Amino acid sequence: MTNAANNSIPCDTLVTAAVVVSQNDARDVLRDAALAITDGRITAIGPRAELTACYAPAETIALPEAMVLPGLVNTHTHAAMTLFRGLCDDAPLSVWLSEHIWPAEAKLTPEAVRLGTQLACAEMLASGTTCFLDAYLFVDAVADAVQAAGLRAVLCQGVFDIENAGFKTSDAALAAAAALADRLAGEPLLRPAIFPHAVYTCREKTLERCAAFARERGVLLSTHAAETARENDDCRKANGARVIPYLHQLGMLTPHTLIAHGVALDDADMALLAATGTTVAHCPKSNMKLGSGIAPVHALRAAGVTVGLGTDGAASNNALNLFSEMTTAALLQKVATSDPTALHAGAALDMASRDGARAIGWPELGRLEPGCPADLCALDLTRPQLQPNIDPVSDAVYAASGGEVVLTMVAGRSLFRDGEFLTMDYDRLRSEFGKTALRLSGR
Ligand SMILES: [Zn+2]
Structure with missing residues (x-):
């Protein structure tokens, strides 16, 4: 062990991913990258190896085959x-x-x-x-x-x-x-x-x-x-x-x-x-x-x-x-x-x-940078329409349908993960919504 700082910085969540499209001013797209999150905000973004070496997260979300974008x-x-x-x-x-x-x-x-x-x-x-x-x-x-x-x-x-x-x-x-x-x-x-x-x-x-x-x-x-x-x-x-x-x-x-x-x-x-x-x-x-x-x-x-x-x-x-x-x-x-x-x-x-x-007057959103709220989504890069992922931005705009989303997070809190809605009883909602919509439309 040569690095005394190994795993010494606490954070709430470390998200690791195959690709991170930062949407920072330089529009950096990082491969094999990670984001550290504390108190709902991004505290660091960079190479996965570097961040996993210095952060001690309470939770790690590993997305080795996903592309992270700003929410x-x-x-x-x-x-x-x-x-x-x-x-x-x-x-x-x-x-x-x-x-x-x-x-x-x-x-x-x-x-x-x-x-x-x-x-x-x-x-x-x-x-x-x-x-x-x-x-x-x-x-x-x-x-x-x-x-x-x-x-x-x-x-x-x-x-x-x-x-x-x-x-x-x-x-x-x-x-x-x-x-x-x-x-x-x-x-x-x-x-x-x-x-x-x-x-x-x-x-x-x-x-x-x-x-x-x-x-x-x-x-x-x-x-x-x-x-x-x-x-x-x-x-x-x-x-x-x-x-x-x-x-x-x-x-x-x-x-x-x-x-x-x-x-x-x-x-x-x-x-x-x-x-x-x-x-x-x-x-x-x-x-x-x-x-x-x-x-x-x-x-x-x-x-x-x-x-x-x-x-x-x-x-x-x-x-x-x-x-x-x-x-x-x-x-x-x-x-x-x-x-x-x-x-x-x-x-x-x-x-x-x-x-x-x-x-909308909320300029710290829509970008993944230290200090910004940890609002993000991740696309499943194993889907056929996202092969071979030469240009992640092109794929996000021209090839993805949105159905590839496997994680959506707001202020560091996962709200949607692998098809599950984590903050709602979706089946019950769907049933109540359907009845109400039919009644309003008079059908
Ligand atoms: Zn309108």
Whole structure:
């Protein structure tokens, strides 16, 4: 024995793996590597031999045939809409929303939202997502479900000027947003935010009040914006400006604002987003499915706008799977620009990890570095579609489906391992969820 320091540094968990895709600033990809974790944070990352020699872990998770990635960050979803998956497909946004989704949502209860959110948490864990931004009704029930499942989330109180199952007025919604911010104060894994639904469902005064709320409480503001060309036309008729300049007039574009979709953007819109530090949640599958168009992601990124990836809700995607979203995002930009270099695999992975984390105002997520929260997922490298693993980032974006995930960890705690959900009784959840979903859909 020559090294007196052998196994002398205590840590909670040592994860060893065939490959670690760090997503640090240098985008280091390490082979035969390890991560040391203590108190939910990464304390070291490096060669396996080095870390196993100097750390004395309470627990070792050995993944000799797996690839570890940062836990993925879903920047836009409505988790409980899992209840409405398959309820209405192949219809335009306006029909889908007003004839199918809103009537079904009118029947929602807090218990239904809790079940729908928990099922969404299961789906996200099984496909490597560790953090998501959620905007929905009955946000207390959402918080209960996410807390029980153990994921990290930005939980938004949705605000409308249309009566819904959650509240009758936007005043009531703003009061609920304040109560949510109080409830989540000091909560390590959950952050509050506010989500005025869109310019076409919120009055000007309501939008301004939401912006003021975000400023006063120091929380993120997110909203659906420029999802379709029609939204710009309607906004011009109603308010004399396209959606993005209109939001700017109301003081809603700031570095703490995340717009969802951003499909129908012109150069001036993009310049405004860049100048104000506003971020964008790109939801390619939802945009494709609803025929909304193709967001100019390549141009947004070139303009310096931070773009994350989102699945949107399960009623308009229909999956909450960021691996498939990465594939789609990369391919769609190539189609849109007739340029195969438009959005490379590394950019798609950035959007699903570190850029998404910045987009939701949580920049220490989406990367595996000392000091960062230990949120990660691991893919089984024995699967045929991941052979021969020449380029791990390429495989994660273009070859993996998400079904290869064998471990998902949030803040150093394993929540999903080898097909088992460690924080929920999945069979019971599935049964209760199924009954509730069928009742809501009237089938
Ligand atoms: Zn949405």
